[in-house]
Structure formats: C-alpha cells, structure tokens
Amino acid sequence: MMEIKILGSGCKNCTTLTKVVEEVLGELNMEATVEKVTDFQDILGYGVMKTPGLVVNGTVKFAGRIPSKDEVKKVLEG
Incomplete structure (x- = not known):
C-alpha cells in the first residue's frame, strides 16, 4: 500500500x-496510509527546510508549497 506523509x-x-x-x-479511488509528520527533527530528516512537504513512499515529491491537484494526481498515479 502507498505511504503518504x-x-x-x-x-x-x-x-x-x-x-x-x-x-x-x-x-x-486509491487507498493509501496518510500520516502527518509534525516533529521538526523528523521533517529535517527528509531534507525539507520549508513546509508543507509531501512524501510518497519515502521520497520527497514537493516541499515549501502546496502542489495543485493535477500535480498530486501525476505523482500518485506514478
């Protein structure tokens, strides 16, 4: 299952x-676990300096801005 943070x-x-x-x-119509990561040290562990950040299956996809729905769709459809 896809993991999203x-x-x-x-x-x-x-x-x-x-x-x-x-x-x-x-x-x-996709299922995924969606977790909110609020601990600053954990966020830094992903190399993200500006929030919000979107991590899909352990890879940072966006940081420092809110991506559009179309951008998120492209990432999740892979």
Whole structure:
C-alpha cells in the first residue's frame, strides 16, 4: 500500500495539502496510509527546510508549497 506523509507543523498550508491529497485519493479511488509528520527533527530528516512537504513512499515529491491537484494526481498515479 502507498505511504503518504504530510510534513509540517499543522499550519493552514499543511491542512490544505492534506485535503488536496485526500481529495485526489478519492477521485482516483486509491487507498493509501496518510500520516502527518509534525516533529521538526523528523521533517529535517527528509531534507525539507520549508513546509508543507509531501512524501510518497519515502521520497520527497514537493516541499515549501502546496502542489495543485493535477500535480498530486501525476505523482500518485506514478
């Protein structure tokens, strides 16, 4: 199963990114585990300096901005 992590402190942008990811998963009828990572040391461990960040199966796909739904779809469809 796909593993998705949202990196961030829980700010508005992080919440927005979570909603975008959940909407795309629903539209694609995909299942994935979605985890919020809020610990700063864990976020730094991914090399992300600006949040929000999106990690899919251990790879950072976006950082420092909210990607569009189309961008997220492309990443999740692989």
